[in-house]
Structure formats: C-alpha cells, structure tokens
Amino acid sequence: MKVIQYSQIVEEVAKLCKTACCIVTPDMKAAFKKARENEVSPLGKDIIGKLLENAQIAETRQMAICQDTGMAVVFLDVGQDARIEGGYIEDAINEGVAKGYTESYLRKSVVNDPIFERKNTGNNTPAIINTRIVPGDKLKIKIAPKGFGSENKSILKMLVPADGLEGVKKVFLEAVKYAGPNACPPMVIGVGIGGTMDKVALLAKIAAARSADSKNVDPRYAKLEEELLELANSTGVGPQGLGGISTAVKVNVEWFPTHIAGLPVAININCHAARHADVIL
Ligand code: SF4
Incomplete structure (x- = not known):
C-alpha cells in the first residue's frame, strides 16, 4: 500500500493552481494556431493572435491568463490501495487551493453563501471536488479552474x-x-x-x-x-x-x-x- 502525505498533496495542489492559471497548455496553443490559420475574418485572426501573445506574456511573467481565475474544480482519481496520511484529503485539497491562490496572487472569486451573505471567503475555497475511487495505489489530481x-x-x-x-x-x-x-x-x-x-x-x-x-x-x-x-x-x-x-x-x-x-x-x-x-x- 502506497502512503501519500497530506502535506505533499497541499504543496502539489498549490503548484497546480498556479500552473493551470498561468500556463496555456500545449493543446490549447496548437488549437489557437490552427484556428488563426483557418479563420476567415481578419479581426478574428487578430484576436486569436492576441490570445497567443497573451499566453506568451502570462507564461514568461508567471501571471494569470485571465483575471477571472475561477473556482478551483478538482478531479481526484484515488487508487483504492493508496492511503492518505496526516489528515483528510479534502482538507488537503482546500489548503492547497488557498495556498496556491494566495501565494500566486490569483483572484479569489468564491463567496461563502450563494443567496443571503455572498461574502468572499478570501482564499478561493472551497474547491469543487469530484472524486473517483480507481484501481491501483496512485492519486491523480487534476485542477481545472473555471471562470463564470x-x-x-x-x-x-x-x-x-x-x-x-x-x-x-x-x-x-x-x-x-x-x-x-x-x-x-x-x-x-x-x-x-x-x-x-x-x-x-x-x-x-x-x-x-x-x-x-x-x-x-x-x-x-x-x-x-x-x-x-x-x-x-x-x-x-x-x-x-x-x-x-x-x-x-x-x-x-x-x-x-x-x-x-x-x-x-x-x-x-x-x-x-x-x-x-x-x-x-
Ligand atoms: S469566461 Fe471568464 S475566465 Fe474565461 S476568458 Fe472570459 S473572463 Fe476569463
């Protein structure tokens, strides 16, 4: 049985938040390039070019691709033979999100209650956590920040x-x-x-x-x-x-x-x- 430490999850999630918000993935860059090539509208071409330029600036300066850094949507594939040591896995995810959004200066966009109070939680938690139990002893964490x-x-x-x-x-x-x-x-x-x-x-x-x-x-x-x-x-x-x-x-x-x-x-x-x-x- 593989043992995964709570603290390791916190650190990895914090890093993932920053990476996801600041780096346009190679698949998206390739899709933009293809779209720019095929686009028939000159203005459309220009806009896609700006998206590629924005991606380059965000990556170089480690800044967010967009000001709306979203709610942190998390997909967990938890191997049924893995054991998390040191605390509850959802607490580790939320601690990682709070750390990542705070230390990387990503916008905090979550309110504590949808109707009555709507007070910003101040650290972009809670995350939306979707968990699957899968065969094996690994833990896969995917973060997909979602703008509204x-x-x-x-x-x-x-x-x-x-x-x-x-x-x-x-x-x-x-x-x-x-x-x-x-x-x-x-x-x-x-x-x-x-x-x-x-x-x-x-x-x-x-x-x-x-x-x-x-x-x-x-x-x-x-x-x-x-x-x-x-x-x-x-x-x-x-x-x-x-x-x-x-x-x-x-x-x-x-x-x-x-x-x-x-x-x-x-x-x-x-x-x-x-x-x-x-x-x-
Ligand atoms: S939908 Fe929101 S997150 Fe997406 S690009 Fe527009 S402002 Fe940014």
Missing part, C-alpha cells in the same frame, strides 16, 4: 429518447448561441450525454476539462465531436463574439448508459482560458 463568464452559459436538458441525436444537436446549438460573446470564444465545449441529471452535468464538466487534442475513444462519439464542432463554427459567433468561423476550437463528448425513458444532455462551456493541470502521486 462561460460557466454561466451551461445548459442541462432532460430529453426523451424520441428527441434522439437531433434533439442533442438542438440543445448544443442553443447553448452555443446563448453563450455567444459572453463565454469569451473561441471555446472548448464539453457535452455530457446519458446517465441521470447529476451524472450528465459531471460528464459535461469532465468533457470541458479534457484536452483540445483528445478525442472520444468510441469512434461514433469521436465523429459526433467533429460534427458538433462544425455546428458551433457555423453560427458565425467567432473569436470574442465579433464574427468568424472560430467559435470553438474543440468539442469533447462524454457519455454514459441511461434509463430507457430518458436522454439527459448537458453542455458545459469553457472559454478560451480552458485551463487544466494535473499530477500523479
């Missing part, structure tokens, strides 16, 4: 089987148009299909946090990802909503078996600051 310009444009619909694939595409298109310029395109769009209401939202979130150079392992869903990307880019929203064909650089789909009477669909929009960083302990 794009998060606010998420949509969840409980379709019925008769709605079929066309129904899914309709919801998708509705979400892209609803997001428009407010989700800071070009976006990475996460699509969840199947499961239950709660499961489909998580699937969409997992999809939105997946790399822009990944594709679904099932060829049917990989093809759907391409079709949906084409659909998003046919809306004309374009970079920063100012017109063009680069509304999204990637659509990722995650799916799960569902009930005979249902076809849940969720769309989680990620903006051009589609941030993610991970580590395996």
Whole structure:
C-alpha cells in the first residue's frame, strides 16, 4: 500500500493552481494556431493572435491568463490501495487551493453563501471536488479552474429518447448561441450525454476539462465531436463574439448508459482560458 502525505498533496495542489492559471497548455496553443490559420475574418485572426501573445506574456511573467481565475474544480482519481496520511484529503485539497491562490496572487472569486451573505471567503475555497475511487495505489489530481463568464452559459436538458441525436444537436446549438460573446470564444465545449441529471452535468464538466487534442475513444462519439464542432463554427459567433468561423476550437463528448425513458444532455462551456493541470502521486 502506497502512503501519500497530506502535506505533499497541499504543496502539489498549490503548484497546480498556479500552473493551470498561468500556463496555456500545449493543446490549447496548437488549437489557437490552427484556428488563426483557418479563420476567415481578419479581426478574428487578430484576436486569436492576441490570445497567443497573451499566453506568451502570462507564461514568461508567471501571471494569470485571465483575471477571472475561477473556482478551483478538482478531479481526484484515488487508487483504492493508496492511503492518505496526516489528515483528510479534502482538507488537503482546500489548503492547497488557498495556498496556491494566495501565494500566486490569483483572484479569489468564491463567496461563502450563494443567496443571503455572498461574502468572499478570501482564499478561493472551497474547491469543487469530484472524486473517483480507481484501481491501483496512485492519486491523480487534476485542477481545472473555471471562470463564470462561460460557466454561466451551461445548459442541462432532460430529453426523451424520441428527441434522439437531433434533439442533442438542438440543445448544443442553443447553448452555443446563448453563450455567444459572453463565454469569451473561441471555446472548448464539453457535452455530457446519458446517465441521470447529476451524472450528465459531471460528464459535461469532465468533457470541458479534457484536452483540445483528445478525442472520444468510441469512434461514433469521436465523429459526433467533429460534427458538433462544425455546428458551433457555423453560427458565425467567432473569436470574442465579433464574427468568424472560430467559435470553438474543440468539442469533447462524454457519455454514459441511461434509463430507457430518458436522454439527459448537458453542455458545459469553457472559454478560451480552458485551463487544466494535473499530477500523479
Ligand atoms: S469566461 Fe474565461 S476568458 Fe472570459 S473572463 Fe471568464 S475566465 Fe476569463
């Protein structure tokens, strides 16, 4: 049995917060370069060029890619043979988020209560922690800070089987148009299909946090990802909503078996600051 120390998790999470917020990942840089090449709008091309320039400045100066450094969404894959020593794992994650956001001067955007008080917690905690127990003795931590310009444009619909694939595409298109310029395109769009209401939202979130150079392992869903990307880019929203064909650089789909009477669909929009960083302990 592998023993992982509480303090190690705190340190790693703090580092991941900084990395995710300040470094545009190679998959996103490559996606921007491709989009700049293909974009037909001169203004759109210029905007994507600015995103690449922004990425370079953020990396060199170790500054945030965007002022909205988001809520810290955390995905944990906990090996069933691993043991965490020194404290509760969720406390370690939150301590790491607090340390990372404070020491790296990342904006703190979390309020303590959604309705009555709305007082900033001061250290960007609590994080949103999604945990899976997996085989093995490793601990994988992935951090995907999520800004709310794009998060606010998420949509969840409980379709019925008769709605079929066309129904899914309709919801998708509705979400892209609803997001428009407010989700800071070009976006990475996460699509969840199947499961239950709660499961489909998580699937969409997992999809939105997946790399822009990944594709679904099932060829049917990989093809759907391409079709949906084409659909998003046919809306004309374009970079920063100012017109063009680069509304999204990637659509990722995650799916799960569902009930005979249902076809849940969720769309989680990620903006051009589609941030993610991970580590395996
Ligand atoms: S939607 Fe994304 S790019 Fe736009 S302000 Fe929020 S985090 Fe920044």
